[in-house]
Amino acid sequence: MLKVLEEAGIHVDYIVGTSIGSIVGGLYAAGYTATELETMFQTQEWLTLLTDRKASLANEPYTTVDGVTYVFGFPIRDRQSKGWGVMKGGQIEHLLDSMACAKGCANFDSLKIPFCCVAADIRSGEEVILRQGSLAQAMRASMAIPGVFKPVDTGDYKLVDGGMLNNLPVDVCRQMGADIVIAVDLQQNDQKPRQQTDLSAISAIADLIGVGGILNWILNRPDIEKYIANREQADILIHPYLPDYDVTSFGNKIAARMIQSGVDATRQLLPQIHALDK
Numbered sequence: 001m002l003k004v005l006e007e008a009g010i011h012v013d014y015i016v017g018t019s020i021g022s023i024v025g026g027l028y029a030a031g032y033t034a035t036e037l038e039t040m041f042q043t044q045e046w047l048t049l050l051t052d053r054k055a056s057l058a059n060e061p062y063t064t065v066d067g068v069t070y071v072f073g074f075p076i077r078d079r080q081s082k083g084w085g086v087m088k089g090g091q092i093e094h095l096l097d098s099m100a101c102a103k104g105c106a107n108f109d110s111l112k113i114p115f116c117c118v119a120a121d122i123r124s125g126e127e128v129i130l131r132q133g134s135l136a137q138a139m140r141a142s143m144a145i146p147g148v149f150k151p152v153d154t155g156d157y158k159l160v161d162g163g164m165l166n167n168l169p170v171d172v173c174r175q176m177g178a179d180i181v182i183a184v185d186l187q188q189n190d191q192k193p194r195q196q197t198d199l200s201a202i203s204a205i206a207d208l209i210g211v212g213g214i215l216n217w218i219l220n221r222p223d224i225e226k227y228i229a230n231r232e233q234a235d236i237l238i239h240p241y242l243p244d245y246d247v248t249s250f251g252n253k254i255a256a257r258m259i260q261s262g263v264d265a266t267r268q269l270l271p272q273i274h275a276l277d278k
Contacts, residue, residue: 003034022117022142029115097136118162170230183234
């Protein structure tokens with residue numbers, strides 16, 4: 001989407017992201033171009049970065065080091081994690097921090113493009129909007145899938161993936177001052193919120209906020225209600241066709257195909273975007 005907007009000469013005034021949207025959006029807001037981000041996503045070893053794989057243990061079928069069990073270098077169990085998510089996300093945060101520092105970041109309103117991202121406080125079940133501090137830590141918190149990544153502790157919060165509460169934060173973008181909002185929706189399933197619930201994620205959430213809290217979240221699913229409302233509030237809704245991909249889809253060829261799907265979906269709506277931009 002950003003690639004097509006750049007080619008069309010359409011300037012972005014605000015960016016808000018959740019999960020992978022926080023990473024792409026945060027780096028773009030910091031000054032990276034769509035082409036630079038495309039290169040990054042096609043050249044990085046994402047499986048290693050996201051899983052905190054230890055290269056030194058890559059040839060070990062099964063071993064335990066400092067309480068963490070590894071299979072061919074991939075951490076599969078942390079005896080001290082208590083279900084909070086085995087992966088610390090240190091490698092991905094280090095990459096994001098090095099990229100953000102190269103552009104100079106502090107208050108997110110002072111970035112090249114004002115930016116904020118959405119996380120969720122797993123203790124209170126409240127949405128948390130991150131606008132300042134460490135950009136890398138904010139992006140890392142927004143993508144901390146419960147049951148997979150360890151939550152990010154910051155202040156009084158224990159933050160996890162903002163998709164738990166607000167996966168398409170059109171409302172937050174309006175609050176920042178946007179008059180026209182272009183939303184990129186990666187949900188599939190006939191463009192409806194997912195009804196299936198990840199049991200490993202439920203277990204991790206239950207460990208942190210208690211059975212009552214997780215039951216309340218499952219029964220009410222506040223993310224679905226907000227998702228539907230935000231879809232309706234978007235001026236332009238870009239919905240790339242990604243039926244065969246999920247969060248485990250890695251590799252430069254896969255990334256290229258997903259990016260092209262976004263390009264195609266955006267180009268189809270370019271006349272409507274131009275009309276709103278006048």
